[in-house]
Amino acid sequence: MPTIVHGFDWPDRIVVGTIGRPGERAFYLQARDGKRVTSVALEKEQSAVLAEKVDELLDEVATVDDNRFSVPDTAPKELFDADPLDQPVEPEFRAGALSLGFDPATAQVVIEAYPIEDEVEIVAEERGEDGELEAVVEIPEPAELFQVKIPVGTARAFVERTREVVAAGRPPGVA
Numbered sequence: 449m450p451t452i453v454h455g456f457d458w459p460d461r462i463v464v465g466t467i468g469r470p471g472e473r474a475f476y477l478q479a480r481d482g483k484r485v486t487s488v489a490l491e492k493e494q495s496a497v498l499a500e501k502v503d504e505l506l507d508e509v510a511t512v513d514d515n516r517f518s519v520p521d522t523a524p525k526e527l528f529d530a531d532p533l534d535q536p537v538e539p540e541f542r543a544g545a546l547s548l549g550f551d552p553a554t555a556q557v558v559i560e561a562y563p564i565e566d567e568v569e570i571v572a573e574e575r576g577e578d579g580e581l582e583a584v585v586e587i588p589e590p591a592e593l594f595q596v597k598i599p600v601g602t603a604r605a606f607v608e609r610t611r612e613v614v615a616a617g618r619p620p621g622v623a
Contacts, residue, residue, distance in 0.1 A: 456597065458481075458597065458599070462479045462606055464609065464614075465532060473492070475494070477594070478533050479596050486594060489541070492617065502606060506600060506604060509550055517555045522608075524604070556600075558597050
């Protein structure tokens, strides 16, 4: 069965937002293009790491020799989005894995979210050097994929907002 791709290229909006009170918040990655809105459920930690890695990627792209991309050091004020999530929030899936890349042809950051996969097939078992039993698994092609491509300025604004959203809740490690 082919993968269902929820794809956004140059979306009108890409944000991490929450629903609920601190300590009970649910995190979502949400993109909008026109009237089409897609949400994916995330963990708080995934949101924080995503912001950190997008920021690192932008810093790395900015330092490339003979860089032809104009990567802002901070988020342009006009791109910052402080609005709540678009309602109703109906997630397509809960993200199990996230990937990040940069498309030099369009100077866009590429964010991908994959659902938690329940079915993993063990294709072989073997003993590692330490004697521990190790499984070789085959991960099936995901049923769905959430993919967003955004310009570098929007990516900086995404990082800033995501960090603010994560910081607005309980401090890390507090139950």
